[in-house]
Amino acid sequence: MIRVLVADDQALIRASFRRLIDSAPGFQTVGEAATGAQAVTASARDHPDLVLMDVRMPEMDGIEATRRICADHPGTRVLMVTTFDLDEYVYGALRAGAAGFLLKDTPPAELIRSMNVIASGESLLAPTATRRLIQRFVHPPSRAGGLDITEREREVLVLVARGMSNAEIAQSLYVSLSTVKTHVSSLLTKLGARTRVHLVIAAYEAHLV
C-alpha cells in the first residue's frame, strides 16, 4: 500500500486528488496540506511514501517544501503536480529533489500510473518538460552574453582564453602587437580583471569556450 500526502492550497483540488487516490488499488491518502509548511510538518509526522505537491502555495512554495522534505526524508518521493508548465518550476523542482513533474491536466489514469512509477523509485516528467530537459541536455545553454564588450574584443578574448600570447594573437588576427595589447587592456578594464588569467576565467564562466 502506497501512502500518499496531498499538498495543495485549494481544498477542491485536494479533495479530488484524495478521491482519485483512495479509489485506486494500492494507494491510500494519509494526509493533506494546504501550505508548504504544512506539507513539511505532515511529512515529518506521517512519513508518506509519496507526496503530491503543488508549486504555488502560501507560506512556503512547493519547491522549498520539496527541498526540505527530500533533505529530511530521503525515502519520501515527491511528485510535483502543477497547472503551469514553466521551466523555472520544473528545474527548481528537480534541483529540490522532486522525482517527477506532471501537469494538472494529466488524465487520472495516467496520474495513477505515474505515481506507481515514482513510488517504484523511477522518475517521470510531463512530455513537454521531458522535451525541454533533453533539449537542455543536448544543447546546454551557451550564454555568450552578459559581457559588454565589442566584437573585436570578444575575438581577442577567446584567443586569450585559448592560451595564446599577445604576439600569437597579433599574428592570428593580422594586426600589430600594440593593437592586441590595447584590446587586452580594454578587456581587463571592462571585465574588472587584473591579469589575463582572469580573462580566461571570465571566458570560461561565460561559456565562450
Added chain:
Amino acid sequence: MIRVLVADDQALIRASFRRLIDSAPGFQTVGEAATGAQAVTASARDHPDLVLMDVRMPEMDGIEATRRICADHPGTRVLMVTTFDLDEYVYGALRAGAAGFLLKDTPPAELIRSMNVIASGESLLAPTATRRLIQRFVHPPSRAGGLDITEREREVLVLVARGMSNAEIAQSLYVSLSTVKTHVSSLLTKLGARTRVHLVIAAYEAHLV
C-alpha cells in the same frame, strides 16, 4: 494518420511492431528496415512521421542512423526502442536527435501512447532513463581526475585557476613565494603548459573548477 517506419534487425520484432501499429487507430506502418543504412534510405524515400528504431543493427547502428535521419529530415521523429537500458545508448540517441527512448518491455498500450506523444512533437523517456537524466541534470559529472600531479600541486593549480598571483597563493598556503614558483614550474612541465594561462585552461578542462 501517423506513418511509421520500423527499423530492427530481427524480422520477428518488426512483424510484431507492425501488427501492433497497424491495429492501433491513427497509425500505419509505411515500411521496415533491417539495418541502419536501410532505415536511412527508407526514411529518405518514404519520409515517415515516426521511426521506431532499434540501437543494435548491422551495417549502421541505430544511433548513427538516427543522426542522419534527423539531420536530413527534421520533420521525422525518431523513437528509440531497445532491449538494453544503457546510458551510452540513451545519451547517444538523444544527442543524435532522437525524440524518445523506450525499452522493449514496454507494454503495447503504453508504446502506442508514447508514439502519440512523440508524434505530437513532445518527448518521452523510459522512467529509468528519465531518472538518470535528471540525476545528470542536477548533479553534472565532475570528473577531477586525469592529471598526474601531486596533491600539493593540485592545490596550487586550483588557486592559479582562481586567478590568484603567486604571491597570493603563497599567503594562502602559508609558504614562501619560492615554493609556489617551484610548484607552478612543476605544473607547467608536467602539464606541458607554456604559461599559467594554460594551467587555467587545463584546470577548467579537467573540471577542477
Added chain:
DNA sequence: TCGCGCATCGGTCTTGGGACCGATACGGCG
C-alpha cells in the same frame, strides 16, 4: 642504509604582460 620523490626555500636572469602616455582613421548620430 641508500636512494628517490616530495615539499620547502633562496638566488639570478630574461621576457612577456600590463599601465599609461600619445596618435590616426573611420563610421554613425544628433
Added chain:
DNA sequence: CGCCGTATCGGTCCCAAGACCGATGCGCGA
C-alpha cells in the same frame, strides 16, 4: 558639422612570471 566609440598603431616603464641554478629535510621502499 562636430562628437563619440571603435579599431588601429607606437613608445616607455615596471614588475610578475618563469627558467634555471642551487640547497635542505622528510618519509618510504628496495
